[in-house]
Amino acid sequence: MTEIRVKIDNVTYTAPEGVTILEIARANGVEVPTLCYHPKLSIVGACRMCVVEVAGSRGLMTACSTVAVDGMEVNTRTDAVVKSRRNVLELLLSDHPMECLTCEAAGKCSLQKYAYEYSVTGATYQAEPRDHDLDSSNPFYLRDMRMCITCGQCVRVCDEIVGASALGFSERGDRTFVGPAFGHNITDTTCVSCGSCVDFCPTTALTSTHGRNRLRTANIRKVTTTCGYCGVGCQINLLVDRNEILGVEPVEGPANDGFLCVKGKYGFNFVNHPDRLKTPLVRRNGQLVEASWDEALELVARKFSSIIDQHGRQSIMSLSSARCTNEENYLMQKLFRAVIGNNNIDHCARL
Amino acid sequence: MTNSIAEVKENDVLFLIGTNTAENHPVIWYQMVRALRKGAKLIVADPRETIPARRADMFLQLRPGTNIALINGIIHVIISEGLYDAAYVEANTTGFVELSRAVAAYTPDYVSQITSVPAELIVSAARTYAAGERAGVYYAMGITQHSTGVDTVQALSNLALIMGNIGKEFSGLNPLRGQSNVQGACDMGALPNVFPGYQSVDNPEIIEKFERAWGVKLSSQRGVRATEVGEAVGKGDIRALYIMGENIMVSDPDVAHVEKALKSLDFLVVQDIFLTETAALADVVLPAACFAEKDGTFTNTERRVQRLVKAVDAPGQARADWEIISELIRRLGHDAPYSGPEDIMREIAALTPQYGGIAYPRISRVGLQWPCPDEDHPGTRYLHSKGIARGKGLVMPVQHAEAQELTDADYPLILTTGRIIYHYHTRSMTGRVEGLHELAPQSFVEISPATAEQFSVEDGETVSVSSRRGTIETTARVTPRIKDGVVFIPFHFAQGNANVLTNVALDPVAQIPELKVAAVRICPATAK
Numbered sequence: 114m115t116e117i118r119v120k121i122d123n124v125t126y127t128a129p130e131g132v133t134i135l136e137i138a139r140a141n142g143v144e145v146p147t148l149c150y151h152p153k154l155s156i157v158g159a160c161r162m163c164v165v166e167v168a169g170s171r172g173l174m175t176a177c178s179t180v181a182v183d184g185m186e187v188n189t190r191t192d193a194v195v196k197s198r199r200n201v202l203e204l205l206l207s208d209h210p211m212e213c214l215t216c217e218a219a220g221k222c223s224l225q226k227y228a229y230e231y232s233v234t235g236a237t238y239q240a241e242p243r244d245h246d247l248d249s250s251n252p253f254y255l256r257d258m259r260m261c262i263t264c265g266q267c268v269r270v271c272d273e274i275v276g277a278s279a280l281g282f283s284e285r286g287d288r289t290f291v292g293p294a295f296g297h298n299i300t301d302t303t304c305v306s307c308g309s310c311v312d313f314c315p316t317t318a319l320t321s322t323h324g325r326n327r328l329r330t331a332n333i334r335k336v337t338t339t340c341g342y343c344g345v346g347c348q349i350n351l352l353v354d355r356n357e358i359l360g361v362e363p364v365e366g367p368a369n370d371g372f373l374c375v376k377g378k379y380g381f382n383f384v385n386h387p388d389r390l391k392t393p394l395v396r397r398n399g400q401l402v403e404a405s406w407d408e409a410l411e412l413v414a415r416k417f418s419s420i421i422d423q424h425g426r427q428s429i430m431s432l433s434s435a436r437c438t439n440e441e442n443y444l445m446q447k448l449f450r451a452v453i454g455n456n457n458i459d460h461c462a463r464l
Numbered sequence: 465m466t467n468s469i470a471e472v473k474e475n476d477v478l479f480l481i482g483t484n485t486a487e488n489h490p491v492i493w494y495q496m497v498r499a500l501r502k503g504a505k506l507i508v509a510d511p512r513e514t515i516p517a518r519r520a521d522m523f524l525q526l527r528p529g530t531n532i533a534l535i536n537g538i539i540h541v542i543i544s545e546g547l548y549d550a551a552y553v554e555a556n557t558t559g560f561v562e563l564s565r566a567v568a569a570y571t572p573d574y575v576s577q578i579t580s581v582p583a584e585l586i587v588s589a590a591r592t593y594a595a596g597e598r599a600g601v602y603y604a605m606g607i608t609q610h611s612t613g614v615d616t617v618q619a620l621s622n623l624a625l626i627m628g629n630i631g632k633e634f635s636g637l638n639p640l641r642g643q644s645n646v647q648g649a650c651d652m653g654a655l656p657n658v659f660p661g662y663q664s665v666d667n668p669e670i671i672e673k674f675e676r677a678w679g680v681k682l683s684s685q686r687g688v689r690a691t692e693v694g695e696a697v698g699k700g701d702i703r704a705l706y707i708m709g710e711n712i713m714v715s716d717p718d719v720a721h722v723e724k725a726l727k728s729l730d731f732l733v734v735q736d737i738f739l740t741e742t743a744a745l746a747d748v749v750l751p752a753a754c755f756a757e758k759d760g761t762f763t764n765t766e767r768r769v770q771r772l773v774k775a776v777d778a779p780g781q782a783r784a785d786w787e788i789i790s791e792l793i794r795r796l797g798h799d800a801p802y803s804g805p806e807d808i809m810r811e812i813a814a815l816t817p818q819y820g821g822i823a824y825p826r827i828s829r830v831g832l833q834w835p836c837p838d839e840d841h842p843g844t845r846y847l848h849s850k851g852i853a854r855g856k857g858l859v860m861p862v863q864h865a866e867a868q869e870l871t872d873a874d875y876p877l878i879l880t881t882g883r884i885i886y887h888y889h890t891r892s893m894t895g896r897v898e899g900l901h902e903l904a905p906q907s908f909v910e911i912s913p914a915t916a917e918q919f920s921v922e923d924g925e926t927v928s929v930s931s932r933r934g935t936i937e938t939t940a941r942v943t944p945r946i947k948d949g950v951v952f953i954p955f956h957f958a959q960g961n962a963n964v965l966t967n968v969a970l971d972p973v974a975q976i977p978e979l980k981v982a983a984v985r986i987c988p989a990t991a992k
């Protein structure tokens with residue numbers, strides 16, 4: 114592979130041929146702001162936040178879509194660059210509802226972050242705030258298109274990764290917004306409720322329903338673990354407030370590459386369901402009634418022993434579980450093989 | 465899987481048979497979508513026009529129960545057009561001559577008659593698969609839940625072998641496993657014929673090894689299989705059953721039969737997180753912790769052993785399954801010297817060759833793929849890179865056989881079953897997630913417009929569906945996405961449960977029930 118040398122803000126970096134200015138900058142810790150760019154999605158160069166000056170070229174270039182060439186000299190912080198970025202932000206903020214106080218995304222919103230960094234208030238171009246009805250048709254996430262900055266990350270993730278292609282750009286008046294075709298609610302589309310668009314949204318246009326008004330202030334612990342549903346084995350962070358799961362975010366695991374499906378992303382509420390079994394139960398006079406662990410386990414041990422005495426070691430069987438851990442399955446087969454004394458153990462792998 | 469999930473997006477041809485990957489393994493489907501964006505070709509064989517089928521370059525909408533005929537037809541075309549990898553076949557396989565003789569009869573026209581897939585499509589699917597440099601085959605329960613399931617997998621293996629698509633990065637034969645730890649449950653010897661690591665219970669050396677490790681005498685008699693429970697209970701051979709985390713009253717075929725068996729037991733223990741339909745029949749119910757409430761490991765479909773980390777406390781007095789079993793072992797007079805799952809994993813690693821190098825500190829961030837025989841081994845990304853496990857890959861001809869239950873005048877339609885994206889297995893978890901319940905609240909039966917008309921069924925109306933084993937009521941969903949003469953019912957729901965109807969006919973080798981083909985009839989519920 115040929116190597117090239119590129120100077121960014123007067124420091125020379127080497128990089129493989131064919132990569133973009135943005136990729137070289139990010140790989141070397143040079144901060145270039147972006148709103149529409151995501152390394153896993155196609156490049157559109159639409160938001161123009163990543164503009165930089167390239168020596169010898171007229172006008173500013175978008176770092177995300179400009180392939181670096183050997184000997185290139187790039188400046189990421191000139192007056193022209195900063196002015197251009199501020200103008201992008203002024204325009205975006207001109208019709209953006211300023212609800213940062215109560216906004217779910219405050220603190221992690223890219224728009225808020227750059228407005229702060231570039232000291233932009235949105236006062237330059239006064240426009241009517243956007244007006245869109247909240248789409249709460251999906252039980253797992255809300256769509257508030259007033260907050261949309263049309264970066265299109267949701268459109269691309271839904272199309273390029275999830276394959277659902279539920280979203281697109283629409284026009285209303287002179288304004289573009291993102292959503293299902295013909296102004297439909299999201300539940301009337303091919304959406305599979307995976308929440309990938311929510312995870313990619315840089316503002317609060319798309320937010321999970323669960324955990325609202327709590328996630329920002331709660332003392333969240335992130336616990337990295339494996340999704341409990343299917344055999345893909347996606348890696349997740351459980352967002353835990355004391356003893357309650359408030360949400361799930363995808364982790365870059367080798368199998369899931371940072372993505373989840375609806376079950377992994379939103380299927381966690383059963384954990385706190387009131388129907389959960391909380392005490393052992395034993396059958397008395399035909400009814401299942403609460404019992405202590407001591408009673409229940411003593412009963413099982415006694416019954417197993419007496420059945421072995423009467424009918425022999427082959428008369429007890431176990432169905433183990435494809436939803437329990439390796440350690441638990443190991444112990445279950447050990448219980449049957451080494452303690453009960455047979456090989457009567459199976460699970461429902463075939464079903 | 466012989467390959468890794470991360471390899472999927474590098475495929476240039478994807479052949480999906482009996483897997484609705486978009487709904488059952490969505491995140492693997494995402495990888496497939498990325499391959500398609502890079503220009504990969506997609507071949508899908510399924511009786512339903514699933515999400516992948518809609519994206520397919522070639523959609524082979526076959527009659528349920530005819531997978532082997534279809535695969536043999538594809539092999540026929542590949543051999544007769546000379547598209548196979550002769551060098552690989554010569555060097556790495558045995559049985560090719562027998563195979564070519566056996567598939568000679570499976571001409572595209574003949575296969576088309578059996579499967580009802582147009583002959584041209586069979587030919588173009590064969591050419592497309594053969595042209596792939598990095599062709600991956602993916603399959604799931606849609607081909608294994610048949611009385612001929614094992615033969616079907618052999619047919620697919622023949623196909624991959626004659627193309628040399630085994631033991632390579634990016635191409636292989638990839639079963640997609642359903643439940644979170646079905647791979648691990650098998651690896652750990654939750655099977656009646658093998659100890660952990662697929663070590664046979666009738667091998668004297670193996671028995672001796674485990675007897676030494678556990679300090680007891682062990683039985684070399686194969687145990688009772690899950691699918692034999694009903695019969696063994698009926699005969700009085702099995703008197704007590706200990707069920708951990710399975711809801712066989714919804715998931716097993718012929719539910720009426722299962723219920724009868726459970727009720728005739730002397731003693732039933734069920735350990736679960738909810739009072740499932742199965743737990744409700746138990747003599748003792750033990751409350752367990754769920755995945756977020758315990759430590760441990762799961763092994764995913766690409767053989768990767770990954771950590772489960774406790775995030776919250778279990779409700780009330782519920783305990784982790786490993787704690788409950790340990791306590792029971794102690795009460796039955798044996799040692800269970802484990803202070804936590806990590807201790808158990810040490811014992812597993814010592815006795816299971818494939819897991820020899822698995823240790824918690826090594827998998828704290830990223831899991832390892834077995835085989836991982838020792839602590840310096842980096843894990844194995846794709847299998848058979850140094851040749852097929854048993855020396856040469858055995859190409860073994862298999863023949864098409866009709867499903868055990870055929871349609872007739874009384875039961876003129878074929879029922880096939882499966883999963884939908886919003887639910888998992890018997891819904892004991894997903895049915896209790898409000899949003900999932902809201903998006904998919906009830907059972908339904910998919911039926912094509914022509915078949916619906918034939919049986920006077922209207923979209924959205926309550927219908928009754930009967931097989932030789934029982935009758936259920938459910939809601940009709942008329943859709944062109946299902947083949948004429950076939951109906952589909954998801955098996956997640958206890959109300960309108962497809963498994964009241966399904967057949968227990970078993971594959972003679974794997975003992976998998978034929979959940980994918982049963983003969984049924986349908987009529988509006990009011991006309992009953």
Ligand code: SF4
Binds near residue numbers: 277278279303309
């Ligand atoms: S939830 Fe998933 S499928 Fe639905 S619109 Fe968002 S990305 Fe697309």
Ligand code: SF4
Binds near residue numbers: 341344345374490491
């Ligand atoms: S997030 Fe979805 S695809 Fe991933 S393991 Fe969980 S259920 Fe499977």
